[in-house]
Each structure stands twice: as structure tokens, then as C-alpha cells.
Amino acid sequence: MIVQIVRITSALFTGAVLLLMSLSTVAADAKSEDDKVFYYLGTAMSRNLGTLNLSADEADQVVQGLRDALAGTAEKLDDAVYGPKLNELGQQRMAAVASKEAAASKAYLNKMATEKGAITTASGLIYLEQQVGTGAQPTATSTVVAHYHGTLRDGTVFDSSKDRGQPLTIPLDRVIPCWTEAIAMMKEGGKSKLTCPSAIAYGERGSGEIPPGAALTFEVELIEVVQ
Numbered sequence: 202m203i204v205q206i207v208r209i210t211s212a213l214f215t216g217a218v219l220l221l222m223s224l225s226t227v228a229a230d231a232k233s234e235d236d237k238v239f240y241y242l243g244t245a246m247s248r249n250l251g252t253l254n255l256s257a258d259e260a261d262q263v264v265q266g267l268r269d270a271l272a273g274t275a276e277k278l279d280d281a282v283y284g285p286k287l288n289e290l291g292q293q294r295m296a297a298v299a300s301k302e303a304a305a306s307k308a309y310l311n312k313m314a315t316e317k318g319a320i321t322t323a324s325g326l327i328y329l330e331q332q333v334g335t336g337a338q339p340t341a342t343s344t345v346v347a348h349y350h351g352t353l354r355d356g357t358v359f360d361s362s363k364d365r366g367q368p369l370t371i372p373l374d375r376v377i378p379c380w381t382e383a384i385a386m387m388k389e390g391g392k393s394k395l396t397c398p399s400a401i402a403y404g405e406r407g408s409g410e411i412p413p414g415a416a417l418t419f420e421v422e423l424i425e426v427v428q
Contacts, residue, residue, distance in 0.1 A: 253294050299405040299414035306399060306416035309354040313396040313418065326382055327396035336389025337426040341381050344372045346425040352418050359410040359417075368424055377402050380419070387423045395419045 255263065269275040314321050319329040339345050348368045350361040362369050373381045379397035387393055396418045399405070407413040 253291060254298065295405065295407075295413050298412060299399075299407075302412045302414035303399060306354055306414060310396060310398055310416050319396075322382065324378065324382060324401050325398040326379055326401060328383055328386060329394040329396075330387075330391065331394060331420075332390070332392035334388030334391025334423060338388045339373060339385055339423070339426045341385050342372065342374045343385075344370065344427040345384060345423060346370045346427060347384065348422040348424060350420045353411070354416055354418075357410070363420075370427065379417075380421075384421065384423060387421070389423055389426055392420070392422045395421060 266275060310325070310327065313319065313327045316327075316329055319327050321327050346368050348362050350363045351359050353359060358364070373384055376384075377397065378401040379395060382401070383393065383395040396416060398416055399414045402417050403411050403413075403415065405413045407415060411417065
């Protein structure tokens, strides 16, 4: 419970940072690099706010709370009372977002499952081999080196080692279940497209730019099985 409260409180605070900055005179082309760094901080933190779907009035209250706290004039509210209320609010809104996203993701998964050559496993993973590998095949606990490009159902890129030009080295027992299952089906030199239902990705909590309940697609190239 405490962890959930902290997470949601953090989301509200980070959104407030961005909202407060949007009301200031700082712009993306600010004169100093420090201004740009703080502006970027606000935009980066705001990614945790989406699931709360704040109205304009609610956003105003968040901004006012931040301003008052920074000025040392914030109204004293009991953590024991408002912490649980905040937690409940966050859970309700997250569930609503997850439900809506899951419905849209279902149609997307159905579409991806019809791609020529795609197979759907018992877990719901939709696996499409694009290039057959000829090297070693990892197990579910192997450490691998891989390039990947991750997108949401609307094509938005949320993470990409290819764009960064730096492959990922990671044990397969430390990634989302979709990856553990799919990459263990590949061989070195292989390339595959994985479409992951939320249940084997980030579930109803989401992560960063990934909404709760979201289906995800990854293009993965297995470069090496380290061990």
C-alpha cells in the first residue's frame, strides 16, 4: 500500500512540475542550457502522469499544491487520511485506462495474428520469424545480446536500441515474459517480430510511456548468446 501511494504521489508531483513549467516563461528553446535541462526534467517526469487523466481543474489544484509547498505555505493535510484517498483515486483511474486500452489492444492483437507466417502461442504471444538464425539458441535463463525496436499499437516508438545504436545485453530471466518466451525460440543471427499482450508485457500498471493494458510489438535481432 505504501509503495503504491508513493508511486501515485510521485506521478502527481511529476505532472505538476511539467504543468508549472508550462505556465512559466521557460520554453524548449530557452536561452541557457540549465533552463533546457530543467524543462527536459519536466517533460520526462510527465510521462508518469498520463494514467491519472487530470481535468483542467484538477491540474490547477496540483500546480497550486506544488507552488504552496515550495513557498512553505501549503495547507496541512493528514497523510493518514489523504494518502489512502490518493492511492484509491490512482487505482481507479489506472483501471479505467487499462480497460479502455485492453479493448483497443484486443483488436490490434487479432490483426497481428493474421499476418502471414505468424504463430500464436499458448501465452498469447504472436511470433513472426523474419530471418532464420543459424547460431546458438538460448534458454529461458541465458544472457543474450540483442537489438530491438519497440512500438505501441499506434506505431509510437517507446524504446529502441537500434535508434540508440547500442544493443542490449541482458539475462532472459530478467525481462518481460513475452521476451523470455520469444527469444528462447530464436537462434543467433535471427530476426523476429513479437507482439505481446499486456498480460505478458507490463500488465495493468504500464511503464513510462507504455499505457496500462497495452499490447506491444518488438522487432528483435538476436546477435549473440553470451551464456
